[in-house]
Amino acid sequence: MAAAALCWALRAVRQVLPSPCPRQVRSYYVDWRMLRDVKRRRMAYEYADERLRINALRKNAILPKELQEVADKEIAALPRDSCPVRIRNRCVLTSRPRGVKRRWRLSRIVFRHFADHAQMSGVQRAMW
Amino acid sequence: TSSVLSKDKDKSAASKDSTPEGAAKRQEDGAEKRKQQLLDIIGNMKVEVSYRKKLQQLKASENKKQAMNKLEGPDSEGSMPHGITEDTQRGKPLNPELVKAASAVASSLPSNKKQTESELLAQLRRHEETTDKQKKGGIINIRNVISEMTIKRQSPAQRAARISGRISLQLDEDGQRIRRERSSAQSVDSRSLKVGKRLNIFTKASTEPEHALKTVSSPTIWDLEFAKEVAAVTAQPPRNGFEEMIQWTKEGILWEFPIDNEVGMEDDAEFHEHVFLEKHLEGFPKEGPIRHFMELVICGLSKNPYLSVKQKVEHIEWFQKYFEEKKELLQEI
Numbered sequence: 001m002a003a004a005a006l007c008w009a010l011r012a013v014r015q016v017l018p019s020p021c022p023r024q025v026r027s028y029y030v031d032w033r034m035l036r037d038v039k040r041r042r043m044a045y046e047y048a049d050e051r052l053r054i055n056a057l058r059k060n061a062i063l064p065k066e067l068q069e070v071a072d073k074e075i076a077a078l079p080r081d082s083c084p085v086r087i088r089n090r091c092v093l094t095s096r097p098r099g100v101k102r103r104w105r106l107s108r109i110v111f112r113h114f115a116d117h118a119q120m121s122g123v124q125r126a127m128w
Numbered sequence: 129t130s131s132v133l134s135k136d137k138d139k140s141a142a143s144k145d146s147t148p149e150g151a152a153k154r155q156e157d158g159a160e161k162r163k164q165q166l167l168d169i170i171g172n173m174k175v176e177v178s179y180r181k182k183l184q185q186l187k188a189s190e191n192k193k194q195a196m197n198k199l200e201g202p203d204s205e206g207s208m209p210h211g212i213t214e215d216t217q218r219g220k221p222l223n224p225e226l227v228k229a230a231s232a233v234a235s236s237l238p239s240n241k242k243q244t245e246s247e248l249l250a251q252l253r254r255h256e257e258t259t260d261k262q263k264k265g266g267i268i269n270i271r272n273v274i275s276e277m278t279i280k281r282q283s284p285a286q287r288a289a290r291i292s293g294r295i296s297l298q299l300d301e302d303g304q305r306i307r308r309e310r311s312s313a314q315s316v317d318s319r320s321l322k323v324g325k326r327l328n329i330f331t332k333a334s335t336e337p338e339h340a341l342k343t344v345s346s347p348t349i350w351d352l353e354f355a356k357e358v359a360a361v362t363a364q365p366p367r368n369g370f371e372e373m374i375q376w377t378k379e380g381i382l383w384e385f386p387i388d389n390e391v392g393m394e395d396d397a398e399f400h401e402h403v404f405l406e407k408h409l410e411g412f413p414k415e416g417p418i419r420h421f422m423e424l425v426i427c428g429l430s431k432n433p434y435l436s437v438k439q440k441v442e443h444i445e446w447f448q449k450y451f452e453e454k455k456e457l458l459q460e461i
Contacts, residue, residue: 053446056425062417064461067454 030095037090040081047082051075162236165189183229190232226252397437403430408444418451418458 029035057063057071080086091100091107099108106114115123169185230252234245366372376382384391405426412422425447429440451458 049443049446053443053450057450060421062420062424064417064458066457066461070454070457 030093033097034090034095037088040086043079043081044084044087047078048084051078051082051084166236183233184225186236187225187229187232190235191228393436395436401437402440405429405440405444408441411448412451422447 029038054071054075058068058075060068088097089100089102089105090097091110092105093110094107096107096109100106101108101111104111104120111120114120115125166186227249230248231245234241234248237244366375373382377384409419409422409426412419422444425444429435429443432440435443
């Protein structure tokens with residue numbers, strides 16, 4: 001298990017660009033919770049089609065109920081991280097789980113920081 | 129030459145007139161006059177005239193003088209043929225005119241006549257030998273070598289590559305610097321080594337096995353890696369916003385303008401393949417709830433613009449497989 005976690009961590013580390021261009025490159029995730037969130041997202045992407053089809057069988061008025069019960073059992077047997085409900089929209093820079101604006105994927109504090117330094121395009125302090 | 133001739137005539141006239149007087153006195157006068165004559169000639173002559181020509185002229189004047197003096201005294205005549213015979217005996221036959229000219233010059237000079245004559249002749253012989261050697265040789269003519277050499281002009285790309293090669297601090301796995309052998313070889317090849325006269329300095333080495341090896345596998349892994357290295361080293365940081373945007377577009381961060389909505393979507397299927405999907409329902413039973421269910425599925429898929437035909441077909445096939453697995457269950461019901 002520890003080895004698998006390490007593997008995941010290594011895979012998470014992105015390679016630094018070989019060119020000498022001065023650009024910020026993210027080479028690590030902010031914390032382990034963010035890493036787990038990333039794992040869940042990937043799993044959810046893998047099982048998305050299957051989940052959709054099995055749910056279509058379940059949420060049905062036409063098919064017999066026995067079939068639907070079988071489908072229920074099947075979907076419960078899938079890995080837990082494959083369900084999209086477990087994904088949490090964390091802040092991309094600080095991994096804050098709460099106070100995250102969806103449009104910018106940033107927490108409210110980081111958003112305010114960048115907006116005040118005029119690094120957010122088209123964002124202005126409200127005054128009316 | 130006309131002035132010389134006129135002077136000769138005068139001298140001969142003068143000598144003729146003074147013949148009854150002492151012979152030595154006459155000779156001394158003659159020597160002095162000859163010296164003066166030499167100096168005058170050298171002074172009057174243009175710079176273009178070579179030394180040989182001067183000697184020849186001197187020789188001509190001397191011959192005439194001697195011809196005039198023959199009638200009077202045979203002393204000077206005696207020395208001439210002796211000198212000639214001696215020279216011919218030595219080895220290569222020198223030009224007789226040159227020999228005569230040398231003897232004339234020697235006679236004109238005040239020092240020991242025979243010694244100067246021999247020295248002059250020796251110099252002449254050496255000169256002849258060197259010229260013969262040069263004529264026979266000619267294998268490595270330095271003029272041929274220099275004619276091919278031109279001022280080397282670096283293109284700005286090559287200069288940039290050279291500078292970046294010097295600055296680069298990347299290390300190989302062994303810890304060695306990057307080798308720029310191939311880039312230097314390429315820069316020399318661009319000037320076409322094989323054009324021009326052959327100098328025949330080096331022996332031709334056998335190049336056949338190299339050609340055979342090269343044609344076997346053209347893009348090796350090392351070639352690709354080297355190409356990547358070169359691209360990484362030569363990639364300078366962007367000088368302005370435009371170059372930055374170009375770089376981003378190449379990497380795929382920035383879209384290409386004007387925006388094409390169908391980038392990455394290569395759906396060659398016609399609309400009827402999207403909408404009319406009933407032909408895929410052949411594997412299902414014709415009546416029953418399953419058919420009802422599948423017709424609903426097909427209705428939903430036909431209205432879906434986001435999936436490709438392939439994805440829709442896969443969707444239907446998945447359902448078919450699922451229902452085939454559950455056939456026993458269905459038959460119980």
